[in-house]
Structure formats: structure tokens, C-alpha cells
Amino acid sequence: MQSSEVQDKLTFEELLPVTDIDIRSLAEIYDEQDIYLSVYLPVSGRENEHLNRIFVDSRVSAIKKALDPEIRSEFEKTFEIAEFSIFDSPISGEKGRIIFASSKASFLHVYKLAVEPEQSFVLDTSPYLLPLARLRADYEDYGVLLVDSQEAKFTCIRSDIAEEKKHLSTDLMNKHKKGGWSQARFNHLRKGAIKSFLTEVAENAQGTCDQLQTKGLILAGPGEAKQQLMELMPQEMQHKVLGVIDVPIDIPRDELVEAGNAVLQETRQSESRDAAEKLKSEILKGGLAAHGIEDVKAALEQARVNTLLILNDSSVAGWLCERCQNLQVSANPPEECDRCGGPASAVDIVEELYELAQRSGAEVEFVEKEDFLDSDDVVGALLRY
CATH class of the missing domain: 3.30.960.10 (eRF1 domain 1)
Known part of the structure; x- marks a missing residue:
């Protein structure tokens, strides 16, 4: 063929x-x-x-x-x-x-x-x-808003592909001319112009983030403009800020991606630790949680899982009957399914649980060993009910 x-x-x-x-x-x-x-x-x-x-x-x-x-x-x-x-x-x-x-x-x-x-x-x-x-x-997709007092560039970074989506700028008089305004009045007007510009940037950033459905936003640039911008953002938008970093306004694109990825990685690790801590807490108090392959598999099959937690780089040998979806942990698959007689195929149990999560609309978090899961319990689940 x-x-x-x-x-x-x-x-x-x-x-x-x-x-x-x-x-x-x-x-x-x-x-x-x-x-x-x-x-x-x-x-x-x-x-x-x-x-x-x-x-x-x-x-x-x-x-x-x-x-x-x-x-x-x-x-x-x-x-x-x-x-x-x-x-x-x-x-x-x-x-x-x-x-x-x-x-x-x-x-x-x-x-x-x-x-x-x-x-x-x-x-x-x-x-x-x-x-x-x-x-x-x-x-994950995220945005970087590179800003100073006169220029702002919104770049969407998707799998290391950087695409500039917005570019705003304003003209500010940086030097006080002799015989013109007093220095105090000039500074006051200049601060007002900067605030007006940053307010426009904040409005554009919110619209762009909503349109692109990014995970969040990183504020970057030299000086104090990014902090001023943060203060001008509505609270809903501030909650989407993943981090604030100091970089030159003319930073090369590949360096911007590298700096942004470092912030994103820190955010991901924090979220994974939080999810693992919540799982541990729910298990200790007998709440909405499951752990271990059998309990998690049952919860996924019943579409009760809100978030599936998987130990990073884990793998468990097993077999699956594609006819009746019988999934069992075993290093040696039988020739046929003991439930329906269908063909049994060797599978990675973790892969199959991940696919079940996708089919049932559950979120998935990959966590590290020190975050609670271990080689004996490579999966856990936060339940809907």
C-alpha cells in the first residue's frame, strides 16, 4: 500500500x-x-x-x-x-x-x-x-507581554514557536526643552501619558489572552513599567500572570522563549505539587480521592475522575481485551480474555488509564516521586463525586 x-x-x-x-x-x-x-x-x-x-x-x-x-x-x-x-x-x-x-x-x-x-x-x-x-x-500555550514606558509587544509562545500578536507604542517627550513647561509640570504630564499608555496595554492584553485562550501571561521588560502595568490590570487579569521577569526590551526572540519557558516550568511544578498535596489530604480524611491502579481504573470507568495524577515516567505492564475493555495488571498476558474470550494484548496500564481519562473528560497532572505518588502507587485521582 x-x-x-x-x-x-x-x-x-x-x-x-x-x-x-x-x-x-x-x-x-x-x-x-x-x-x-x-x-x-x-x-x-x-x-x-x-x-x-x-x-x-x-x-x-x-x-x-x-x-x-x-x-x-x-x-x-x-x-x-x-x-x-x-x-x-x-x-x-x-x-x-x-x-x-x-x-x-x-x-x-x-x-x-x-x-x-x-x-x-x-x-x-x-x-x-x-x-x-x-x-x-x-x-502549554502562554503569552509574554514585553513592556517599557513607550512600547509593548504581546508574543504568544506555543511549543517554542513565538508569534507576535500585538505591538503598541507611544511617543513621549523624554527631554525638557528650555523655556517650555516647568520640570514639575513636564514630569506630571509624562507620568500621565505613561499611565494612559499602560492602561491601553492592559486592555489589549486582556482581549488578546481571552482570544488566544492561553494558560496565562508573563510580564517582562526593563524598569518599573511592568509593575505599573500589573497594578493597572483588573484583578481577574492579575490572577493570570504567571510571573514577572526583568529582560531588555530588545531581547532576542529565542532568549525570550527560554526565559518564558523557565517561568512556565516553575508554574507547572507548583501546580503538580499542589495537586499531589490535595490528593494526599483527600486520602487522609477519606474524601473524594482514589489511589492505586484498581481503584483509579474503577473510578475512570465510572467517569467519576476530575483529575488523574500520574507519576512522571512511570510504566506498568498489563493486558487489555479490546473487545470488552477488560484491563488487568500482568507481566504475562493470557492468550484470550478470561471475561469474553476476546484477544488479549500487552499494554502499558498507565497509557490505558490516560486514554480513559481523555475519553471521560478528566484533567491530567504529571507529578514527581517526591510529590506523594511512588513506584507502588503510580496513579491517583481526585474525584467528582
């Missing part, structure tokens, strides 16, 4: 923010057999090109050896439709690539990213989404 015969084909020729990938729709896809290939690769530089070929060849060989002849044939067809997209040269600015493919389902989705995923090459009953979920957690 050639890629031109693929019916559900989605290939982006420009860099795509990870938040634009419809992960919920991908979570709805599954089959009774292992027919979906998921590939995550860092693609920038010749070294990655060489390492990717070695990695992919190794995984293809290993997967072929593990499959029975019928599924092996489907895998070979799937790899054929995905191979060009896997090894195609990166476009300008591309650092990572994600490919989901299935020959049987006539399905090929290719996403080119400005951020770098870890190598992964998985054949499963559905697209493998945990690496994408972790990227989305690390690279």
Missing part, C-alpha cells in the same frame, strides 16, 4: 504546536489487534538522523520477530506507509516528529514540532499517547 491510498491522512508541512494535536480524538481510536504504529523522534541534526535509523531498524526487527505471520504482514504494510514520513528531511525549525499509522485502518497522521520528544516506536491496539501527553504538559 502506498501513502497516496491512505484515506485518513493528516500531514502538516509547517511546525505545529503540540496543543493543536487533537489528543482526545486520538484516544478514541482502538482495534482488537496491534495495528497502530506510533513513532516519536528527535529530528534536528545529522547525528539524530543516524541514530534514528539505527533505532528504527532495531525496533522494526524486534517487532517482526515478536508477531505472528498475519499481524506481521499488517505491520510491514503499516511501516511501508509510514517510512517516508519517518525519514523525510526536517523542515526549517523542526526538532521533533510524531507519526501515527495503520495500514488496516488506512490511517496516517504526521506532526512536525519545534520541540524534541524522546525516541519511541510502539505497535499497539491504538495510538500510543503518553509521550505526547507529557509534551503537552511541558509546553
Whole structure:
């Protein structure tokens, strides 16, 4: 099968923010057999090109050896439709690539990213989404408002792609001319002009944030203008400010992204710690919480989970019957489901719980080991009821 015969084909020729990938729709896809290939690769530089070929060849060989002849044939067809997209040269600015493919389902989705995923090459009953979920957690959309007393630039940063959305400026007389106004009157008028300008900036920033639906806003720039701007913002807008940083007004775009990402990372870590602390508190008082795979799985199946907490980089071996959705922890899957007799496929339990969360509309937080969850209880849940 050639890629031109693929019916559900989605290939982006420009860099795509990870938040634009419809992960919920991908979570709805599954089959009774292992027919979906998921590939995550860092693609920038010749070294990655060489390492990717070695990695992919190794995984293809290993997967072929593990499959029975019928599924092996489907895998070979799937790899054929995905191979060009896997090894195609990166476009300008591309650092990572994600490919989901299935020959049987006539399905090929290719996403080119400005951020770098870890190598992964998985054949499963559905697209493998945990690496994408972790990227989305690390690279949420946010705005940076770069401001001084005369100029303001609103830049939206999406997966390290910086797009300037607004640029405002004002003309201020910076030197008092001899024979003109008194210095006191000049200073008073100048302060009034600055306040008027910053008020306009605050109004524009609120409208832009609402329109773009960003996670929040970082105030950046030299001097005191950003603090004055903060004071002029309505309280609702102040709550969206993730941080305030001192940078030059002419800071290069890549340095602005780096500084903004550092603030975002601190915010993410704080939110994860808060969620883990809330989970701990609810468990201790017997409140709306579940922990451990079995309890969390049951709550997800009943659509009772408000927030699923996952220990970062965790993985648990198990099996799933795609016919009846029987999900069990086990290092050795049976030949058939003990509930309905359907085919049992080896899965990562954490991946399956994440997909259940997506299907039921639950939020997901990735937390670190020191934030309460551990290798014995890799998942927890804050419940709706």
C-alpha cells in the first residue's frame, strides 16, 4: 500500500504546536489487534538522523520477530506507509516528529514540532499517547507581554514557536526643552501619558489572552513599567500572570522563549505539587480521592475522575481485551480474555488509564516521586463525586 491510498491522512508541512494535536480524538481510536504504529523522534541534526535509523531498524526487527505471520504482514504494510514520513528531511525549525499509522485502518497522521520528544516506536491496539501527553504538559500555550514606558509587544509562545500578536507604542517627550513647561509640570504630564499608555496595554492584553485562550501571561521588560502595568490590570487579569521577569526590551526572540519557558516550568511544578498535596489530604480524611491502579481504573470507568495524577515516567505492564475493555495488571498476558474470550494484548496500564481519562473528560497532572505518588502507587485521582 502506498501513502497516496491512505484515506485518513493528516500531514502538516509547517511546525505545529503540540496543543493543536487533537489528543482526545486520538484516544478514541482502538482495534482488537496491534495495528497502530506510533513513532516519536528527535529530528534536528545529522547525528539524530543516524541514530534514528539505527533505532528504527532495531525496533522494526524486534517487532517482526515478536508477531505472528498475519499481524506481521499488517505491520510491514503499516511501516511501508509510514517510512517516508519517518525519514523525510526536517523542515526549517523542526526538532521533533510524531507519526501515527495503520495500514488496516488506512490511517496516517504526521506532526512536525519545534520541540524534541524522546525516541519511541510502539505497535499497539491504538495510538500510543503518553509521550505526547507529557509534551503537552511541558509546553502549554502562554503569552509574554514585553513592556517599557513607550512600547509593548504581546508574543504568544506555543511549543517554542513565538508569534507576535500585538505591538503598541507611544511617543513621549523624554527631554525638557528650555523655556517650555516647568520640570514639575513636564514630569506630571509624562507620568500621565505613561499611565494612559499602560492602561491601553492592559486592555489589549486582556482581549488578546481571552482570544488566544492561553494558560496565562508573563510580564517582562526593563524598569518599573511592568509593575505599573500589573497594578493597572483588573484583578481577574492579575490572577493570570504567571510571573514577572526583568529582560531588555530588545531581547532576542529565542532568549525570550527560554526565559518564558523557565517561568512556565516553575508554574507547572507548583501546580503538580499542589495537586499531589490535595490528593494526599483527600486520602487522609477519606474524601473524594482514589489511589492505586484498581481503584483509579474503577473510578475512570465510572467517569467519576476530575483529575488523574500520574507519576512522571512511570510504566506498568498489563493486558487489555479490546473487545470488552477488560484491563488487568500482568507481566504475562493470557492468550484470550478470561471475561469474553476476546484477544488479549500487552499494554502499558498507565497509557490505558490516560486514554480513559481523555475519553471521560478528566484533567491530567504529571507529578514527581517526591510529590506523594511512588513506584507502588503510580496513579491517583481526585474525584467528582
